[in-house]
Amino acid sequence: MQNIDWEKFLIPYENAVEELKVKFKSIRNELIKMGEYSPIEFVTGRVKKISSILEKSKRLEVDMENIDKEIEDIAGIRIMCQFVEDIYTVVDYISERDGKDLKVVGVKDYITNYKDSGYRSYHVIIEYPIQTAFGNKNILAEIQIRTLAMNFWATIEHSLKYKYKRQIPDPIQLRLKNAADAAFQLDQEMSQIRHEIRQAQKMFEIRSST
Amino acid sequence: MQNIDWEKFLIPYENAVEELKVKFKSIRNELIKMGEYSPIEFVTGRVKKISSILEKSKRLEVDMENIDKEIEDIAGIRIMCQFVEDIYTVVDYISERDGKDLKVVGVKDYITNYKDSGYRSYHVIIEYPIQTAFGNKNILAEIQIRTLAMNFWATIEHSLKYKYKRQIPDPIQLRLKNAADAAFQLDQEMSQIRHEIRQAQKMFEIRSST
Amino acid sequence: MQNIDWEKFLIPYENAVEELKVKFKSIRNELIKMGEYSPIEFVTGRVKKISSILEKSKRLEVDMENIDKEIEDIAGIRIMCQFVEDIYTVVDYISERDGKDLKVVGVKDYITNYKDSGYRSYHVIIEYPIQTAFGNKNILAEIQIRTLAMNFWATIEHSLKYKYKRQIPDPIQLRLKNAADAAFQLDQEMSQIRHEIRQAQKMFEIRSST
């Protein structure tokens, strides 16, 4: 794998992203069609750029011949939720599929344990079987599950990291931390609204049944 | 127009939404292709549901025969931005097209003057010419321009309004106001980051040129 | 299953159609990306309309509780090819996946044995596992593989059958048969072109190597 044929190497990852996007979008469509609440607001996906794969393998000291085993986010799926609570519902959906169309190989809960930078998200690493015109392959994929506020913040942080080559200057780092706090605050207020709505519904049910 | 053939009535609005979505998405694609910053993050569109048109025309006491002239948001386009400042860049893009492929007939700046509920957004009302298989028509459309945080908040408010038939209970109304404050706070922190980045760039340019 | 909840019943079929479309389109994209010839020209899919499922179950005397086992084309995928020879390449692709992401349960070769009406196509019936938000299910799906000319003819025949409630008048039936012959002729001429091209290429290779 010294000289990687990138076009060919990335094909199963591209297929996996397309298939997984369809699968998670289907969950949303099903629930809405059945008149039920969907914990999934929208789904995006991407294959990591070659330059980013090379940069990451260098940073993590991964040999070229092991990148498919050690770089877990070459295929990436992102699932956006309205409420923090929804994230765990989505994680449950994925767990139920473990051993069926996908295999869960690891999770990282950066919501309970958020990063110093302020980054919050729930990551599930899966193994996914792909059939291509050139044969079959099990690939790794990373599913990131976040609220819209977490996603908003992470998008900005990502472009700043890229801009400053991972060396974000201190004053900007500080501002970014403040923004993370504001995003966290927003998520908490939203959870409170969700809680109030449930309370209001329960009170209504109690009154109705007496 | 006593008995409206809704299928037929809504066709030019559906076409307008499709065409306008393509046009605003193209601006984003162009800028990214040219390696420039896009003030447009993503674009969505929808035609108002018949039940919502009827409810609004009743609430605003609009005669059925005038709904195409007096209900301005039957065709709706929503443009999401990362930073508050980007909203005004998008408004400028629309103004430059005034008299070309669209005509601006009104603006509502709910960002400088946000609603009591906490609602913030910039609305541009346009007139847009549509050619259908059944003839031509100038229709009205509403373009809403918002940050992601504004959009997030407005989506929640909209579903609560719908749930409580526009009578949101006071405790939930209060929570919603707190969430609006958190969303506003988030936008301000983001603008600050944007400002810091510019400062950092200017400092860099000054140093480089000396 | 006396009173079928159709919305819910059809959800796994809709998911299957979406997933299978993505999977077969990926084969085309892969091959083109690798600079190789794609036997797949384009892919479409659809879930059978409820009225058509009812009509077919009545015609074939299938009990409502057995429609998921006995009606094989509720989920339908159609793969279009340029040349008749390509059809068999696509069939090989499907066979190679047998026991992996799908299971082949039957084939019908209406190309070697075309129907009296003039209908030609290759059908593969598969079993496909689907994970929904409401649980898992193995469903049946029919993959139709055809040339563009076969598809063109079949589309017309389908709309005539529908129009005349399966009783196409004799003079139109005759015209349809003539059109089937013309479509067959077109496919044969195309295969000849394909053959000539290969001959030309071989002659060129022989000349080049001497």
Added chain:
Amino acid sequence: MQNIDWEKFLIPYENAVEELKVKFKSIRNELIKMGEYSPIEFVTGRVKKISSILEKSKRLEVDMENIDKEIEDIAGIRIMCQFVEDIYTVVDYISERDGKDLKVVGVKDYITNYKDSGYRSYHVIIEYPIQTAFGNKNILAEIQIRTLAMNFWATIEHSLKYKYKRQIPDPIQLRLKNAADAAFQLDQEMSQIRHEIRQAQKMFEIRSST
């Protein structure tokens, strides 16, 4: 225009293709929604590859600074019809829009006057106004209107022309002519079916009304 910035040059053409695809697809959707027959079966579009623009400008001896005025098919839209008669209905739709959202600057009827090679299609050259983030521009676009059989044949001829660098060997040229005849035959049989159906409908209407 000695050194063309191709990325920038092609942007308005890409926008035009996207907008025109949406507009013609809308006609189909409208008619189907209204329960009427659509003469449009499907619509595709593409921007000419840079290498093909260069090859064509060289072959036609067009100066680089005039390619936007003299090469008419940099933006190309293709509309596919079931019956030859439908082509003229689509041409009428385009003529009705002349002076509204587009301007017709020329037509080429290769159906009445087919090319020696066997090529048949109806071409309409239009001028179309585009608003980009970098300003406005009137561009030329070519709309090709064809039956499915014409399109099928033309696709093959195009790939052979490309393969043999416009020098298709005689035996293949002959086969191609035979295929064109078969495609023409197929279209004629289809038109006959269309005629028979109309006759059958008229007879039915006469019987019903007596």
